[in-house]
Amino acid sequence: MLKKIFVIFLLAINVVFAITIKHADHKDFYRVVLQTEKPVKFSLEQFSKNIISVKIKEKSNKVNKRIIKNRYIKSLDVLYSRNSTEFIFETTRKIKDYKVHTLKNPYRIVIDFYKKTLKPVKTYSYKDDPIYQIIVQYEKKQKTYIPSSRKxxxxxxxxxxxxxxxxxxxxxxxxxxxxxxxxxxxxxxxxxxxxxxxxxxxxxxxxxxxxxxxxxxxxxxxxxxxxxxxxxxxxxxxxxxxxxxxxxxxxxxxxxxxxxxxxxxxxxxxxxxxxxxxxxxxxxxxxxxxxxxxxxxxxxxxxxxxxxxxxxxxxxxxxxxxxxxxxxxxxxxxxxxxxxxxxxxxxxxxxxxxxxxxxxxxxxxxxxxx
Known part of the structure; x- marks a missing residue:
């Protein structure tokens, strides 16, 4: 049974847009669920080996939050701006692997933090070819002598x-x-x-x-x-x-x-x-x-x-x-x-x-x- 621990945001137009956070500890993974009232655009970014952010592209003026603290989640910070709300999770241990998917009715963003590294499915790729690797390394070496045009x-x-x-x-x-x-x-x-x-x-x-x-x-x-x-x-x-x-x-x-x-x-x-x-x-x-x-x-x-x-x-x-x-x-x-x-x-x-x-x-x- 997922444990409900989080509640509500207010939009500038005084319409309540609720985000509920639930979490549960399973044998192989730790699950965090962000439930919203409607489908939203979002992105994930891993800052370090134990810090990950979920950025929801939805307006908010204020976040009334409670911090998750348990054996796996050390802290939760909420950052809000003009056009988005971002949740930054800091885990007590290194994130071995994670997967994300969504569910409907109601709309939910589901993140599973795996306690062990998932075994990748071995598939053949031309990138595994040793000749290809030699070419890649040569090109990287050549590029080091070219000044970067990045702003x-x-x-x-x-x-x-x-x-x-x-x-x-x-x-x-x-x-x-x-x-x-x-x-x-x-x-x-x-x-x-x-x-x-x-x-x-x-x-x-x-x-x-x-x-x-x-x-x-x-x-x-x-x-x-x-x-x-x-x-x-x-x-x-x-x-x-x-x-x-x-x-x-x-x-x-x-x-x-x-x-x-x-x-x-x-x-x-x-x-x-x-x-x-x-x-x-x-x-x-x-x-x-x-x-x-x-x-x-x-x-x-x-x-x-x-x-x-x-x-x-x-x-x-x-x-x-x-x-x-x-x-x-x-x-x-x-x-x-x-x-x-x-x-x-x-x-x-x-x-x-x-x-x-x-x-x-x-x-x-x-x-x-x-």
Missing amino acids: KIIVIDPGHGGRDPGAMANGLIEKHVNLKIAKRLKKILEQDPRFKVYLTRYTDRYVGLYERTVIAVRKKADLFISIHCNSSPTHSESGTYVYTLNLRGAKSKLARLVEQRENKAVIRYVKVSANPLVNRIVADLAISTTMTEGRNFAYYLRKHLRKVTVFRDIDSANFAVLKTPGIPSVLIETLYLTDKHDARLLKEEKFIDQFAHSVYNAIVDYFYRE
């Missing part, structure tokens, strides 16, 4: 939003300034055909820190830039700072203060094993690119931003929003809202444009330097 994917993260306004001072609200700078940078980047750009939010809405990093991973970003504005209780600080990830925490007192202000939630490490030591080693390896390349990109930001602003320093801190495994990531504290001169600049269209162009020049320099 660089940039994810820009306007900090705060919705119920989280960020800092407020001198007639400015941080969430609005962050979004304005992000949109300007996006517009400039999109004029260059070498880049594809996404924002983590396009309007004044709240986006969780975990969701922001998932967006970057899902989009297969080549670079992640989080835009913020700074604040000081003494009103004595000014200028621009860039922060990169440091898992040991902030090095300086100022970095610790900023870290405490930005980290209102904690993102989980990518887990691949029941052994916590293995998880820590894998997490450190997976995130080394984020730290090392993030720092390299920060140097290019300093080179170009100091032409248009008072660039103070590059520092590192344990920001949740920068924990994007394998993606170079930085957090830019544009200027201080609490400083009158900085606030005056943030109100000027000319400065916003100059600042965004400088970040664009740093991106070009980072990817296409000779």
Whole structure:
């Protein structure tokens, strides 16, 4: 008997669209059923050896959820956007194999997580021919010498939003300034055909820190830039700072203060094993690119931003929003809202444009330097 554990979503038009989640533990597999009131389009994606997402292309404004916790499902996160609702399952053990199918009356998406790897049916394929394999390996080798024409994917993260306004001072609200700078940078980047750009939010809405990093991973970003504005209780600080990830925490007192202000939630490490030591080693390896390349990109930001602003320093801190495994990531504290001169600049269209162009020049320099 499937156990009912989940309930209801509200659409913007005040019509209830219910999604019920059921689950059951069988001998050879663990079953999760997402039951909807009507057929829906959906997609599956496996992020790691024990994280899988089911994305339903159906609008929702709010999800009232309860988290599944049992011997097999460690956690369930629900991410919702303008046109979809996504369920991210984290299993307690490595996903050996899974199958998905649908049922009608009522419409159900059925996912079976198998406890053992399914034995594939052996069929002959020309791809098994050793001569074919030699040709494939040769072609791969040749392609390594050909520059990739793929567009660089940039994810820009306007900090705060919705119920989280960020800092407020001198007639400015941080969430609005962050979004304005992000949109300007996006517009400039999109004029260059070498880049594809996404924002983590396009309007004044709240986006969780975990969701922001998932967006970057899902989009297969080549670079992640989080835009913020700074604040000081003494009103004595000014200028621009860039922060990169440091898992040991902030090095300086100022970095610790900023870290405490930005980290209102904690993102989980990518887990691949029941052994916590293995998880820590894998997490450190997976995130080394984020730290090392993030720092390299920060140097290019300093080179170009100091032409248009008072660039103070590059520092590192344990920001949740920068924990994007394998993606170079930085957090830019544009200027201080609490400083009158900085606030005056943030109100000027000319400065916003100059600042965004400088970040664009740093991106070009980072990817296409000779």
